[in-house]
Every structure is written in C-alpha cells, then in structure tokens.
Amino acid sequence: MDNSTIANVFDELAELLEFKGENPFRIRAYSQGAKAIRDLDESVADIVADPNRKLSDLAGIGKTLAEKTETLLQSGSLPQLEKLREEVPEVLIQMARVPGLGAKKAAKLQKELDIDSLADLRAACESGSVAKIKGFGEKTAQAILDGLAIAEQAAERIRWAEGDALARSIGRHMESCPAIETMQWAGSYRRGRETIGDLDLLVVASDRNAAMDHLEAYGDRSQTIARGDTKISIRVGKAFQVDMRCVDANQFGAALQYFTGSQAHNVHTRRIAKDKGLKINEYGVFRVDDETQIAGATEEDVYAAIGLPWIAPELREDRNEFKLAAAGELPELITEDDIRGDLHMHTTATDGQNTIREMADAAIARGLKYIAITDHSKRVTMAMGLDADRLRDQWAMIDEIRPEYEGKLVILKGIECDILESGGMDLPDDVLAEADWVLASVHYGQRQPREKITERILGAIENEHVDCIAHPTGRLINRRPPYDVDMDAVMKAAAANGTLMELNANPARLDLNDVHLAAAKKLGIPIVISTDAHTLDGLDVMQYGIKQARRGGLTKADVANTKTFKQFAKLL
DNA sequence: GCCGTTTTCGGCCCGACTGTTTTCAGTCG
Missing domain, CATH: 1.10.150.110 (DNA polymerase beta, N-terminal domain-like)
Incomplete structure (x- = not known):
C-alpha cells in the first residue's frame, strides 16, 4: 500500500x-x-x-x-x-460538497427533513421547508439552490496553464482601472500548483469600491458571490471563482503572504509567531502585548519578523520548508533560464507537425543548445511509430543536417521507445545501442495490475540502452489517473541503474509530480525536464515543467538538461 | 489526535462575509 x-x-x-x-x-x-x-x-x-x-x-x-x-x-x-x-449516510457527504453547505448545516437538514438525495434537498429548498428550520431562512435556501447548480456544473479544479490564461485575461482588464495602484495574483496560482481551484487577486487601490466595481465589470463575470468592504468574490464563466482583496500599501506584504498560502503554511507561520509573542494576520505582524505592528509592507519583512528568510511560493506547503529555512538551507530553485536542452520532441516522421529542421530552428530561437529527436516506436501504430529501418533513415537524415547546426545546436539521435505490454522494448537492443538518447515509455496496457506494470518499467530501467523513463506515471490531469505502478520500486531501481527520469512539461501531464520529484532528488536521480513537443509552440511548455520542478524543490544541479552538452553527455 | 526546555494537560491560526442571530454560528480560505 x-x-x-x-x-x-x-x-x-x-x-x-x-x-x-x-x-x-x-x-x-x-x-x-x-x-x-x-x-x-x-x-x-x-x-x-x-x-x-x-x-x-x-x-x-x-x-x-x-x-x-x-x-x-x-x-x-x-x-x-x-x-x-x-x-454516515452517503448523501451527507454529497450535501457537504455543495458550496455554502458544510458538515453542520448538512447534518441538520438531513436529520430534520429526512433527505435521501440531492434531488430531495432541491425539493426541500423549493417547497420552503428548508427556510422553516431554525437557523435557516429564505436566503439560505436560495444559496443552497445556487450551490446545487454550481456543483452540477462540475466546478473541478482547472489546470495551472488554464488558470494562467484566465489570470492574464483578468489582469489585462484590471490594469485599465485607474483606482488600482498595485496588484498581484496570490493563492495556489502563485504557488504553481498543478491545478487551481480559484484565483486570488490582491490590490492596493485609492478607491476600493471602484476597484471592486471594475472587477464586477469583467466581461465573463456570471455572478457576485459576496462583496464586503475589503473583499469581493465573483464567479467567472460557469463556475470558476475569483476573489479580490483590497489592502493598504503598508499591509501588502502581509496580505500577499497570507493570501498566497497554503493554509497549512500559514498555520505554521502563525504558530512560530505565537511562540515569539507575535501575531500574524493579513494586515501585518504585531506584538501581542502592545499591538505594535513590526512588519507588513513586504513578504521579506514578514518572514524576517519571525526569524526566517523569504520562502519561495512554490515551497509553501508546510512540507519541509520551515526546517530548511531555519537551517539556512532553502534550495535556490531552478529557473527557465537555466535550461539548455530539450530531450523529448516529435516530428512529421510520426505524430509531430514539424520537420527536424523546423524543430531545430525553433529550439535555437528559444536559446537551447541541444535537443533530442524522439519519435515514437512502431508499437504506437496510430502515430505511425518507427520501425528499425525508418528510425535508421531518420538518423541518417540527422547525420546529414548536423553540419548545418555545428556550433549552434547539438541534435541527438533519439527514440521514444515503447515498453511493450508483455514486457521488453519495442525495438531490438542492437538498434537502441545506436541511439544517442533512448526514452522508454508506457503507452499501452496502462490498466494492467500493479505488479505487471511495475515489472515492465523495471525491465526498461535495467536495459542498458535506456537512458530515461518518460512520463513515468502516465497520468493526464483531470482526465486519466496514473498507472498503478510502485513508484518507490521504480525510483530505487532508477537510482541503482543510473537511469534518468523525466518531468514531462506538458501542462496536461506534469509527470512526475512535485512529491515524486522531491523523492527523486533525495535519491540523487537526475531529472530531465522535457516538452514532449509535437509542434513548434509545443516547445513553449517548458515553463510549466519549471514551475512543477520548483514545487519539487529542484535546483539547477538536480536537473540534467541545465548542464552544458559536454557535461550532459557524461550521464549517457 | 498531536504536541511539549514555560508543558504529560490544555492548548491547538486568524479573519471576512453572510444570514439569522439580538450577539453569533457556519462557511470559507
């Protein structure tokens, strides 16, 4: 387990x-x-x-x-x-997931009105019987009906990249508000979580009402959930929630820290503060005895007030960041500028949309120094995967064009070779031996039992020609669960065999996840962050991989494709 | 249920907003 x-x-x-x-x-x-x-x-x-x-x-x-x-x-x-x-009746759990209903209200309603289903709940709201219960009223009944509608529209968390697009759109709209002096996104979006449940905007405004009016005027707003003196929550599109909080400039850092979270991280910061006779809230850091504010304008001040260095948002999950911060050992997280190579991409030979030359030119335009061409192997019939002959033809082509790129870009002869359902690699060892770079990946038999899938991947790791395991869990965020694979065993084998592991930067994959990355780092497994690009634009997803790598606490040194090509080649 | 160099008992982060309350509970983050 x-x-x-x-x-x-x-x-x-x-x-x-x-x-x-x-x-x-x-x-x-x-x-x-x-x-x-x-x-x-x-x-x-x-x-x-x-x-x-x-x-x-x-x-x-x-x-x-x-x-x-x-x-x-x-x-x-x-x-x-x-x-x-x-x-505990199943319906209670369903009820408590309706926005605005919590465990207590749900339990009370279920008990007093004998509710068996969400349909019962809706009927009880519509008939007026909910409004008659003590502690409930007309508005509560209506709020539950609204909540039911929201829940039905499957308000699932959206991928970070989608949240990013929405944040940029709202950001452009808000920039035209003259009352806003400063604004910054906070929340799980700022922390770079792989999915975003809502967006949190923090502003300093000369006129708070004007700022809130401006947010309400956003074109895609469907509803205002709540609006007070300092905080407004709206719904955008069908169900996505956007919160905005207004603060004074001397509170901005404290508010940013508070609003960025995570909640667990905040609880921890406040506990540290309490031990020091201090209190942290979104308005600042205060001495408990005389209420004097001692910090608040910047996040650095807030952390300094409790004796810690500034902690990067991606690390704020109350995992081990406080221990590292206290010891002065916070990692210097990787940035996109550190990346020198991209080691997973496809071309027109299989399911990619561009030629080797086009991919190479696009890589140069993005400042890369080396790439690997890694088309699919023959098992991936839908993508016209390569057999040994076609693969060798492609490699001959790479040999032919390499001189054009001399001194500008190293192009590796690679392959994304399938790990077959029955175990073993989709291409013979003598072919793999000729490759500069071999990715091994599972595309078929994803639902096999744990022992079987684990055994297949372990087999690939033990193959001396395999350099790296691509998208090691196969999950697609919000679409497909990971394979049932024993990642502990996979990681240990990778460490023992000197096999690299991929962080696939495609925003739907982000595979490995943050916890896996931290585990790989601990075991000393070099991570390769790759785009798996199928188009020229596909090369731009590197940024999402970087975000994920930062959440895993990875530094430049933990990531193989930050190395110069000469250093990287020593790993092969 | 967890935790601890003030502690093995008595705490456990802190505040905004809403609705229903005549002073606060519930929900949310």
Missing part, C-alpha cells in the same frame, strides 16, 4: 468524523496526518519496515495514527473506517 492510499484513508476518516460532530482538533489531527504522509518523500512502508525508525517520529503522526497506519499496511483495511462508512 502506497503513501497516497494511506493518506486517502485518513482524509476520509477526517471527513466522516466531521459529520459525527467530533472534536474539531481531533478531525484536524487526521487531516494533518494524511497530509504528512501524502507529502512524504519516501515510502511509509519502508519506515515501518526499518527497525531503527518509528512512524511517530514524523511530525503530525502520533501513537494512534502510527498504529492505524501499521494496521492498514498489514491488513489493507481499517475497522474504524468501515464502521464510520456505515454510520
């Missing part, structure tokens, strides 16, 4: 306990335990198996959660969870 499965169990326990009206701090303990395990850069099972280590040494895991984790690892289930699932 892997970390995320265990974490999901604790999250579900927390959710179910909330409906039982449990002590909120006990509920939080389960959530925090889930987070601690999910964010861990090593396998919980390994820690349990190690006689020299204890699970309860992990922050947020005490005696009880350690025992439950061991039960899960041994038996695969938890009696407490089974019992709670029986006790």
Whole structure:
C-alpha cells in the first residue's frame, strides 16, 4: 500500500468524523496526518519496515495514527473506517460538497427533513421547508439552490496553464482601472500548483469600491458571490471563482503572504509567531502585548519578523520548508533560464507537425543548445511509430543536417521507445545501442495490475540502452489517473541503474509530480525536464515543467538538461 | 489526535462575509 492510499484513508476518516460532530482538533489531527504522509518523500512502508525508525517520529503522526497506519499496511483495511462508512449516510457527504453547505448545516437538514438525495434537498429548498428550520431562512435556501447548480456544473479544479490564461485575461482588464495602484495574483496560482481551484487577486487601490466595481465589470463575470468592504468574490464563466482583496500599501506584504498560502503554511507561520509573542494576520505582524505592528509592507519583512528568510511560493506547503529555512538551507530553485536542452520532441516522421529542421530552428530561437529527436516506436501504430529501418533513415537524415547546426545546436539521435505490454522494448537492443538518447515509455496496457506494470518499467530501467523513463506515471490531469505502478520500486531501481527520469512539461501531464520529484532528488536521480513537443509552440511548455520542478524543490544541479552538452553527455 | 526546555494537560491560526442571530454560528480560505 502506497503513501497516497494511506493518506486517502485518513482524509476520509477526517471527513466522516466531521459529520459525527467530533472534536474539531481531533478531525484536524487526521487531516494533518494524511497530509504528512501524502507529502512524504519516501515510502511509509519502508519506515515501518526499518527497525531503527518509528512512524511517530514524523511530525503530525502520533501513537494512534502510527498504529492505524501499521494496521492498514498489514491488513489493507481499517475497522474504524468501515464502521464510520456505515454510520454516515452517503448523501451527507454529497450535501457537504455543495458550496455554502458544510458538515453542520448538512447534518441538520438531513436529520430534520429526512433527505435521501440531492434531488430531495432541491425539493426541500423549493417547497420552503428548508427556510422553516431554525437557523435557516429564505436566503439560505436560495444559496443552497445556487450551490446545487454550481456543483452540477462540475466546478473541478482547472489546470495551472488554464488558470494562467484566465489570470492574464483578468489582469489585462484590471490594469485599465485607474483606482488600482498595485496588484498581484496570490493563492495556489502563485504557488504553481498543478491545478487551481480559484484565483486570488490582491490590490492596493485609492478607491476600493471602484476597484471592486471594475472587477464586477469583467466581461465573463456570471455572478457576485459576496462583496464586503475589503473583499469581493465573483464567479467567472460557469463556475470558476475569483476573489479580490483590497489592502493598504503598508499591509501588502502581509496580505500577499497570507493570501498566497497554503493554509497549512500559514498555520505554521502563525504558530512560530505565537511562540515569539507575535501575531500574524493579513494586515501585518504585531506584538501581542502592545499591538505594535513590526512588519507588513513586504513578504521579506514578514518572514524576517519571525526569524526566517523569504520562502519561495512554490515551497509553501508546510512540507519541509520551515526546517530548511531555519537551517539556512532553502534550495535556490531552478529557473527557465537555466535550461539548455530539450530531450523529448516529435516530428512529421510520426505524430509531430514539424520537420527536424523546423524543430531545430525553433529550439535555437528559444536559446537551447541541444535537443533530442524522439519519435515514437512502431508499437504506437496510430502515430505511425518507427520501425528499425525508418528510425535508421531518420538518423541518417540527422547525420546529414548536423553540419548545418555545428556550433549552434547539438541534435541527438533519439527514440521514444515503447515498453511493450508483455514486457521488453519495442525495438531490438542492437538498434537502441545506436541511439544517442533512448526514452522508454508506457503507452499501452496502462490498466494492467500493479505488479505487471511495475515489472515492465523495471525491465526498461535495467536495459542498458535506456537512458530515461518518460512520463513515468502516465497520468493526464483531470482526465486519466496514473498507472498503478510502485513508484518507490521504480525510483530505487532508477537510482541503482543510473537511469534518468523525466518531468514531462506538458501542462496536461506534469509527470512526475512535485512529491515524486522531491523523492527523486533525495535519491540523487537526475531529472530531465522535457516538452514532449509535437509542434513548434509545443516547445513553449517548458515553463510549466519549471514551475512543477520548483514545487519539487529542484535546483539547477538536480536537473540534467541545465548542464552544458559536454557535461550532459557524461550521464549517457 | 498531536504536541511539549514555560508543558504529560490544555492548548491547538486568524479573519471576512453572510444570514439569522439580538450577539453569533457556519462557511470559507
């Protein structure tokens, strides 16, 4: 059982306990335990198996959660969870996911009105029976109806790149507001999370009402959810929420820090402040005894006030950033300027839209010094994958054009070779041996059982000609789950065999994810950030990979394609 | 349920906004 499965169990326990009206701090303990395990850069099972280590040494895991984790690892289930699932009606969980309804209101409605489904809930709102319950009213009933409509429109988190496009569009609109002096995006968008649940805009405005009016005038606004003196929330398009907060200039840094989150990171900063006799809120850092403000204008000031250096937003998840910051060991995160090569791209030989020359010229225009041409192998029939003959023809072509690029760009003879369903590589070893760069990837048999898929990938790692595992989990964000693969085993094998691992920068993939990247870094596995470009524009997705790499805490030194070609070649 | 060099008990981040309340609970981030 892997970390995320265990974490999901604790999250579900927390959710179910909330409906039982449990002590909120006990509920939080389960959530925090889930987070601690999910964010861990090593396998919980390994820690349990190690006689020299204890699970309860992990922050947020005490005696009880350690025992439950061991039960899960041994038996695969938890009696407490089974019992709670029986006790809490499924409809309660659905109800609490309706925006505006939480566990308490949902439980009260369900109990008093005997609601069995969301359809029942809608009917109860429409008939007026909800409004008659003590503590509820007409407006609450209407808010629930609105919430139901939103929930039906599947307000799922959007990919970071989509959030980026929306933020830029709203940003352009807001720039024309004369009342706004400063503005900056915060929230999970600023932290670079792979998906964004809403957008958070922070502004300093000479006239707050004018700024809020201006946001409400955004063309695609569908609804205003709330509007107060300092904060406004609107809905854009069908269901996406955008919040704007107005603050004074001397509060901007504190507000930016607060609004950027994550929530867990903020809780941690405030706890540190409290220990120092300080209080942090979105208006600044204050001494508790006399309410004096000691910081707030910039984020650097806020962190300095609690004795820490500024922490990059991508790291603010309350994973290990506080420990690193306190020790002065925060990583200097990779930037797009550090990238010198791109080692995964396709051409017209298979499913790409441009020729080798066109890709090479576009790479030069983007400042790259080396690329690898990595078309599909023959198993990928839909993309007209290459057999040995066609591949050798392509390599002959590369030999032919290389002189034109002498001193400007190194073009590697590569292949994205499929790992076959039955195991083994899609091209014979003697062909792979002629390649400069071999990516191995799974495209078929993605639903095979864990043991089988893991065995296939381990086989590729152990093949001496394979340089790198491409998109190692196969997930497509919001579309397709990762293969059921034992990533702990894959990473250990990659480390042992000197095989590189890809961070595929395509915004739908971003594969490996941030936690995997941190784990790879810990094991010393060099990461290659590649675009998997199928078009010239496809080369521009590198920025998304960089964002993801930063979230994994990667520095220039952790990423192989930041090296000069001469240094990079030593890894092959 | 977790945690600790003020502690093994008694805390646990902090505030905006809404609706329904005549002083605050619920929800959200």
